[in-house]
Every structure is written in structure tokens, then in C-alpha cells.
Amino acid sequence: MSPVDDGGGRFDVVDGRPDFDTVYTRCPTCGVVAAAGSADYPLTAGGDADLSGEIRLTCAPAGHRYTVTSAAFFARDAVRTCARPGCGTTFACPAEADEVVCPTCRLYQPGPFLHADDRRRDYVRRVHHDYLDDVRARLHRPYGDPQ
Numbered sequence: 001m002s003p004v005d006d007g008g009g010r011f012d013v014v015d016g017r018p019d020f021d022t023v024y025t026r027c028p029t030c031g032v033v034a035a036a037g038s039a040d041y042p043l044t045a046g047g048d049a050d051l052s053g054e055i056r057l058t059c060a061p062a063g064h065r066y067t068v069t070s071a072a073f074f075a076r077d078a079v080r081t082c083a084r085p086g087c088g089t090t091f092a093c094p095a096e097a098d099e100v101v102c103p104t105c106r107l108y109q110p111g112p113f114l115h116a117d118d119r120r121r122d123y124v125r126r127v128h129h130d131y132l133d134d135v136r137a138r139l140h141r142p143y144g145d146p147q
């Protein structure tokens with residue numbers, strides 16, 4: 001795969017780099033399929049993304065950090081319409097996605113897979129709430145407290 005190759009439409013490319021709101025992977029820790037919350041990847045000499053090796057991602061719904069290769073990127077084989085009033089953008093996403101991001105307004109919203117299984121929806125909601133509870137607890141710790 002060349003540095004700016006989108007892997008057959010698996011993600012959007014902007015200025016020679018992947019738009020990571022359109023890159024979907026499964027977090028190996030919690031199993032949630034979503035766009036990355038953050039990404040760290042090498043650059044080519046020309047400044048484009050080099051996706052030929054390891055890419056470090058953060059799970060947006062749970063904050064887990066993990067490493068993948070571009071082979072782990074899900075195909076965007078379904079279509080979703082943004083839920084934000086006034087946006088209405090129709091965009092491609094994986095059918096297995098638990099959470100998707102509108103590439104126009106950047107709203108994070110339930111993915112197509114959550115409509116198929118109530119237990120899955122409850123699980124993903126619990127993963128996200130547990131992460132937010134952890135963040136809140138860290139914010140309330142005294143400065144410098146490692147716990």
C-alpha cells in the first residue's frame with residue numbers, strides 16, 4: 001500500500017494523510033468497532049502518512065491504546081445518514097461499526113451494528129460510561145497522586 005493509498009476506500013485521505021475519523025478498527029481490549037480517538041504513525045520524507053508499518057491508535061469510546069497495521073482497517077461497506085439536525089450528510093462506514101463519526105460535522109453517533117443487538121448496545125454504552133467514570137475519578141485526584 002502506498003503512503004496515501006486509501007486501501008480501496010477504507011478511509012478518506014486529506015492532504016496526504018488519513019482522516020482518522022473515517023478509519024475504523026476493533027479495539028483489542030474492549031472489542032468496540034469505532035474510529036480512532038487519536039493516531040500516531042510515521043511520515044514519509046515528503047510528509048505523507050506512511051501506513052506500511054505499525055500505527056498506534058487510541059480507542060475513542062474507552063481510551064485504550066493499541067497498535068495495528070492498515071490491514072486491520074474495516075471496509076466501509078454500509079451507509080449512514082448523520083443524526084445531527086441540519087447536517088444530514090450521508091457517509092460510508094463499516095456495517096460492523098458500534099460508533100461512527102460524521103465526516104462533515106464530526107458528530108460521534110451510534111453505528112449500524114448497534115441497531116441490530118440490544119445487548120451489544122448496552123455493552124458499548126457501559127464501556128463508554130466506565131471510561132468516563134475513570135476520567136472523572138482521575139480529574140478529582142490531588143495533583144501528583146499516582147492512583
